[in-house]
Amino acid sequence: MGKKHLALVFLAILAVTFPVFVESNYYRHLVIIALMWVVVGSAWNLLAGYTGQVSFGHAMFFGIGAYTAGILVTKLEMSAWWGMLFGGIIAMLIGLFVGWVCFRLRGPYFALATLAGGEIFRLIATNWEDLTDGMVGILIIQTYTSKILYYYIALALSTLCILVIYLVMKSKWGYYFVSIREDQDAAASLGINTTLYKNVSLMISSFFTGTAGAFYMNYMAFIDPHVVFSLHYISIMAILVGIVGGVATAMGPAVGAFIMVGLQETFRSAFFGVAPAWTSEAHALVFGLLVIFVILFLPNGIVGDWSKIKRNVFRIKATN
Amino acid sequence: MALLELKNLTKTFGGLKAVNNVTFHVNEGEIMGLIGPNGSGKTTIFNCINQYYTLTSGDIFFKGTSIKRLKTHTICHMGVGRTFQVVKPLSRMTVLDNVTASAFCRVNSIKEARNAALQILEFCSLADQKDKLAKSLPIGGRKRLEIARALATKPELILLDETAAGLTPSELDVAIELIKKMRDSGITILIVEHIMKVIMTISDRIHAINFGQTIAEGTPHEVANNPAVIEAYLGEAYAQC
Numbered sequence: 001m002g003k004k005h006l007a008l009v010f011l012a013i014l015a016v017t018f019p020v021f022v023e024s025n026y027y028r029h030l031v032i033i034a035l036m037w038v039v040v041g042s043a044w045n046l047l048a049g050y051t052g053q054v055s056f057g058h059a060m061f062f063g064i065g066a067y068t069a070g071i072l073v074t075k076l077e078m079s080a081w082w083g084m085l086f087g088g089i090i091a092m093l094i095g096l097f098v099g100w101v102c103f104r105l106r107g108p109y110f111a112l113a114t115l116a117g118g119e120i121f122r123l124i125a126t127n128w129e130d131l132t133d134g135m136v137g138i139l140i141i142q143t144y145t146s147k148i149l150y151y152y153i154a155l156a157l158s159t160l161c162i163l164v165i166y167l168v169m170k171s172k173w174g175y176y177f178v179s180i181r182e183d184q185d186a187a188a189s190l191g192i193n194t195t196l197y198k199n200v201s202l203m204i205s206s207f208f209t210g211t212a213g214a215f216y217m218n219y220m221a222f223i224d225p226h227v228v229f230s231l232h233y234i235s236i237m238a239i240l241v242g243i244v245g246g247v248a249t250a251m252g253p254a255v256g257a258f259i260m261v262g263l264q265e266t267f268r269s270a271f272f273g274v275a276p277a278w279t280s281e282a283h284a285l286v287f288g289l290l291v292i293f294v295i296l297f298l299p300n301g302i303v304g305d306w307s308k309i310k311r312n313v314f315r316i317k318a319t320n
Numbered sequence: 321m322a323l324l325e326l327k328n329l330t331k332t333f334g335g336l337k338a339v340n341n342v343t344f345h346v347n348e349g350e351i352m353g354l355i356g357p358n359g360s361g362k363t364t365i366f367n368c369i370n371q372y373y374t375l376t377s378g379d380i381f382f383k384g385t386s387i388k389r390l391k392t393h394t395i396c397h398m399g400v401g402r403t404f405q406v407v408k409p410l411s412r413m414t415v416l417d418n419v420t421a422s423a424f425c426r427v428n429s430i431k432e433a434r435n436a437a438l439q440i441l442e443f444c445s446l447a448d449q450k451d452k453l454a455k456s457l458p459i460g461g462r463k464r465l466e467i468a469r470a471l472a473t474k475p476e477l478i479l480l481d482e483t484a485a486g487l488t489p490s491e492l493d494v495a496i497e498l499i500k501k502m503r504d505s506g507i508t509i510l511i512v513e514h515i516m517k518v519i520m521t522i523s524d525r526i527h528a529i530n531f532g533q534t535i536a537e538g539t540p541h542e543v544a545n546n547p548a549v550i551e552a553y554l555g556e557a558y559a560q561c
Contacts, residue, residue, distance in 0.1 A: 171430065175420060175421035178410055179421050185404075186404055188372075188392035189393075189404075190425060190470070191397050194393070
């Protein structure tokens with residue numbers, strides 16, 4: 001077995017036995033959230049990194065998934081777990097509509113349109129109180145509270161997501177997505193139905209993002225429009241996870257998810273209680289600086305530019 | 321019946337008539353040249369054939385069927401291939417992957433696409449570079465890759481847009497050989513070119529335009545001696561010689 005395979009096996013063993021070794025609910029929570037971001041980040045990466053359609057509105061799909069799960073409870077008196085199935089499907093269907101509107105636009109205009117889309121859905125959720133209870137949000141009673149269960153669900157979902165995206169990118173669809181990203185007009189001239197395939201990419205992306213949203217509803221037991229349709233907490237975070245980890249790589253978003261969640265928590269907790277209180281507000285500043293750093297020095301993210309990182313880190317070590 | 325027929329093709333952008341009432345046809349199996357000074361509308365004509373631009377008026381027929389309301393990718397499936405002036409390969413993928421991506425136009429499995437791509441790379445003398453990243457190819461290789469990508473869609477008619485621009489003399493000879501090879505394998509070619517050596521040696525017929533309008537059509541010899549063509553390229557003084 002090659003080094004890479006051994007590493008993956010080791011990682012798999014670590015992942016499966018994690019809750020056994022780590023009993024602190026605090027750290028379990030962080031890892032569960034990180035795994036959720038692996039899903040959202042990978043889904044965003046499929047549409048933005050691989051297909052070149054940079055969405056600033058992935059909160060749309062996350063929130064739709066979360067609210068699907070929540071509304072199944074409040075209006076249809078079903079278990080929120082059904083949301084794990086329907087959340088993704090509803091997000092996917094709405095994704096088709098969003099695509100129909102937004103794919104007429106390209107580049108920064110597409111980004112702006114998706115940003116507007118995210119905000120529109122946030123406003124709908126805030127104001128359509130009959131359906132969503134508005135700013136009051138949705139609170140559900142969990143049937144299971146053990147973090148171990150949620151951990152394994154998140155682990156399964158993130159593994160499935162990465163696997164599906166990996167297989168898709170190796171297939172005809174993968175070639176078509178990249179062709180569209182590089183030059184949409186040349187792609188059309190080579191017989192690629194660019195509208196169709198952009199929508200296929202969007203459907204896969206929105207399905208997984210919506211499912212992650214439904215998971216969030218089940219796990220956190222409380223959602224409101226301010227959080228799940230948030231431009232800052234969801235849409236931008238998805239972009240950061242993708243960029244920092246590495247766009248257009250299979251494992252980039254996974255790495256990015258753990259880094260961003262770790263960073264976010266480090267600041268929120270004021271360096272775990274060590275730093276002065278004002279640092280808990282500084283995470284937005286640090287995120288911004290991080291993005292600038294990545295764009296300037298590591299445009300392909302940590303995974304994409306790993307060889308560059310190795311070179312420079314070793315060079316610094318050598319001069320010491 | 322001509323393979324490709326342009327009838328009274330007109331394309332305006334606002335007040336500007338980029339292409340004005342152009343009519344010509346391309347017969348199956350021939351190499352047709354389209355020449356004209358910079359800005360005369362040649363690439364616009366290609367973009368209209370391809371339906372990247374919609375026509376303002378007139379019609380375009382491919383194998384007798386009007387294609388002016390079809391989508392670009394549908395036209396490719398019908399058998400019209402095209403290269404672009406500014407080549408844009410999938411730079412972070414290998415040469416082989418670049419052509420494989422286009423081969424999916426005609427086949428569905430990865431294995432078939434890859435095999436088809438390998439054959440095309442052989443044809444274009446790029447087989448030895450199949451595992452190189454597209455961005456590492458020099459301009460000559462990239463232009464050939466551009467042609468290879470178009471060939472993978474198995475076109476009956478191929479539109480070549482300035483494929484010889486920027487090539488060294490020896491690369492030019494290779495390009496000319498490749499174009500002849502394509503014609504010999506049964507592909508009809510409509511080629512836009514500035515480099516006279518290329519277009520005069522390989523074209524069966526030439527259509528010359530200036531300011532979006534036809535100024536001459538005929539064999540290379542006829543067109544080269546046409547006063548209007550000389551005037552367009554070299555100015556009035558030369559036309560009167």
